[in-house]
Amino acid sequence: DAGITQSPRHKVTETGTPVTLRCHQTENHRYMYWYRQDPGHGLRLIHYSYGVKDTDKGEVSDGYSVSRSKTEDFLLTLESATSSQTSVYFCAISELDGYTFGSGTRLTVV
């Protein structure tokens, strides 16, 4: 989607390894979010940010950490990947209420 990019698009990693997913925006939006999408669960919020260095937990934050050192970048880190973290991860940006989503990162933990 215009203004928001996620990298990588696909990744396969081994159990126990650290993984970092990147979300980059060019819209200068204040709010950024990380969601995971799993069958039967819809989209669930992992972490979100309301400004540089201002982050908070969502409903499924265990095993994940985030960082936002610049307005444009929001990083999601799996400190030690587990098979339960196999999922599609979406980043979203917002200024007030309308979200714009990235194209997603498909992560497989083997």
Add this chain to the structure above:
Amino acid sequence: GENVEQHPSTLSVQEGDSAVIKCTYSDSASNYFPWYKQELGKGPQLIIDIRSNVGEKKDQRIAVTLNKTAKHFSLHITETQPEDSAVYFCAVLTGTASKLTFGTGTRLQVTL
């Protein structure tokens, strides 16, 4: 926290028919209700939204209705076309930091 239920989980309609997807929510303070369409391999895209001071909103073949008393809102698609086939998500704006809570999604299939 907010709880959003979405029904049905799958919906198959013939081209030209109407489709209706319903969502209920729990937090009476919620005031913004968007709908997203997700095509295969892509991120969700906003298709229509409604705020709590409005009961209905239309945009060509799609409409959303909101009943704040009953805490439910619905997406209506008329004259469905094959390109309407996708997964649709409802969402509710919750609390501070503009956080959206999503329903579990409805897979709509429009058959010829």
